[in-house]
Amino acid sequence: SDLVLVTRDAHGVPKLQVSVIHMTHDEASITGRALCSLVLDWLKKQVLEEEFQLDLLKEKKHMLYLNIDNSLHDCSDIQSGDLNDSDMVQDYKKMSRKLSQTNIKVRRKSATPQPVKPRLMLYSRSISDKDDSEQDNEWKLIAFSQVSEGAWVAVVTLKGAVAVLSVQQKMGNASPTSTPVSSRPSSVEKVDFYTVIPHMASPKCATGTGNLSGRLLVCGGYDRGECLRAVEAYSPETNTWSSMPLMRQGRGRFDLTVLDGKAYAVGGCDGSKELSNVEVLEEDSIKWASVAPLPLARSNT
Template sequence: MIPNAYLIFEDESFLDSTVAKMNALRKSGQFCDVRLQVCGHELMAHRAVLACCSPYLFEIFNSDIEPHGVSHVTFEDLDPEAVEILLNYAYTAQLKADKELVKEVYSAAKRFKMERVKQICGDYLLSKMDSQNAISFRNFASSMGDVRVLAKVDAFIQDHLLEVSEQEDFLKLPRLKLEVMLEDNLTLPSNGKLYSKVLNWVQRSLWENGDHLERLMEEVQTLYYSPDHKLVDGGLVIDGHSEVFGGEEDHLQFVQKKPVRESTQRQMSCSSSGSLSPSNQAANDPKQTARREWKYIASEKTTNNTYLCLAVLDGVLCVIFLHGRNSPQTSPSSTPCLMKSLSFEAPPEELEEHPLSPMHYARSGLGTAALNGRLIAAGGYNREECLRTVECYDPKEDSWTFIAPMRTPRARFQMAVLMGQLYVIGGSNGHSDELSCGESYDPHADEWTQIPELRTNRCNAGVCSLNNKLYVVGGSDPCGQKGLKNCDAFDPVNKTWSNCASLNIRRHQAAVCELDGFMYVIGGAESWNCLNTVERYNPENNTWTLIAPMNVARRGAAVAVHAGKLFVVGGFDGSHALRCVEVYDPARNEWRMLGSMTSSRSNAGVAMLGETIYAVGGFDGNEFLNSMEMYNPETDEWNDCAQALSALSE
């Protein structure tokens, strides 16, 4: 027996038991002395527990003039579920939140000054980041003022800018288009130095000239890269505000454009969902403007004279497109000449190997269809803008010509032929949310006519004709993060929409087509996860049935029908644009792989002309494409050369 010894006992279950009992007391409202009013929801808790976990609530409780009464704390801008999750954490030290609530939990933790929870939520979001949600994550981190998370998101974007630039969130960002004129003996500096000069030019335009960021984005801005390596405003005499001097060698020299003060005094309103509002609030206050973020994030040189950049201008996340030109030629936003490209004399054996004629525009997320023996390619994105132009390919001439443009710029849509007319519906115009409007094209009148709108805005939906009706299937929800199960049918005679049975699985960016009186919906994505599942719709009993899945999960694929089979082309598997092709035989209910394309293509278009499948446009993981290639089912080969076209016609 040791004299004066202590009795030492450690109850390992006490802490867990006590914590559980205290949390049970909180949930039943017993002994609670604080009420949190969160958007109309009342949450009871114990002041001492919350004060230990939240420095923010500690400050409130510590300054309470009635410390022994029941405190009431009101929050009108927090999510009640997120606050409940934080209360559970305060009592149990366990953080458990559904992935859709993590941002709300982060926001609540920021208010409560619970730094450890903020860090855990931030790390979780970073672990889920990919090229599709990087812009959304950056906007969130910026709104939260989280420098640590923001730096990691920007580092990711720097490494994956081209992949990020193909995504919906990126394509909806405000865009500034610059055309930079160069002296013959000058070249543009490297990306980083170039865009530091661009940011300086934008700042001068806002602060010295009194411009608004919105006005700068309304049209292509012509700049001049001076011999002393500065970017200054430039223009031609025809704009009425610039002077041009001719030298002895009869070349053009650009001087600084005179600001149009009267046009910049009015307060501009943002036409694309208010994304430029930070500039609106501070445009007339240089000191306030200076405090807003100006940051170059990432850039890529996409061609010899074209640059793509993501930057923060005056607190607004923006895309900057820059073209370097040696002489003041046609603006990059103008419609190209319809004449065929000039050719040159060459021996026949060399001419045989030239590629199939490319489209005038690179297009991704375009609508394609076969009409009267020709391939129609409409709309789409080309990284600079969302297009409304429509091109027509004649395989006999291997040439593209323009037909009447659509009434609305759109991409991320599909096109179908119904009763001899083209139909397009929904999609995105690159600025606002998804579209609900649709239009039809009459090839005899060469004009587009508006049709009744969908009940809801919809992007990335599948479209096909079946039994003299136009069907619109699936698509993205208003936030663009979940697929839809909706299916709607349009009657072109009565001009009315009606509901059909819903899909079994939510889908957006699915390939859709008709075969033997059935409609097939192939692949797509449920949220961000690519699908290999396939559903078939029977209009006789208004039901959807799951059939054999594809070998490869893919979204943004295209589909063509030939010889009673479905040919699914390209797409995106979640990490890469695909070249692979597979075919479905409904008689056997099975898929098998075919020969791969010459190029990877996601969000491309396909059409069947005669016995040949044509694939056109899309995104290859690095560039938006204007090229095309064709597939010969007899040889199971893809070819992008005009020689193969000649062989097929013989």
């Protein structure tokens, strides 16, 4: 493609080489966009959080693996004796130790880590049309192309400077804890593995979540200390989030249980005390209703 020809002839443009080790064939079926985006996220984390110097990161070919949290990690982190500590990984770790003696990682005393923008990853064929417009221009996937089976080239921005990524997929040892293919649902086998979906309206943690009529319901939680009443629903069919009726009580660290088409927000914490009250939202209702409270206030249930 034109992109491949341009990147091959891009003299003077920084180039980074990355190998991604997959432990299962499902992992290896990840889409090209998702793979390149994960590598870009890893590079961003190394610079902004781990405080690596970007220029020195370009000096070696990095070998990464996909962790259970759907993020990439350096294979140097694999412990000796682990089933995934293959000869290929051991050779890479030896090379990394030699390079570490040249002080690749330099700490800045006054540096303040900047959090990477959170992303949600799941099984889906599509990526939101909003994804490109929401990317950080200083860390952006501009274009990508497959050059051969398991090999990709991408044009990105790293701290605002244009660079070329060369990403190669390799198969490693199978994880002993991975689920056998024969036992996985057929719907999982047919998808393109991990891709990015739209962001929620606001970042939050300690939410209550549940499946209400085929939609992912995300209720309450905390936003930098504020206890939320907000409720959002994600539809896999349309790949969109929508606002739902506010809860009567702001709460976090609570259980959301769906029973007979009704979502129950049970207990939790309002930021200062544990709660005993319970409220319910029916599928087509426009507001939450209070029901009998718990005998004892509780959270994290």
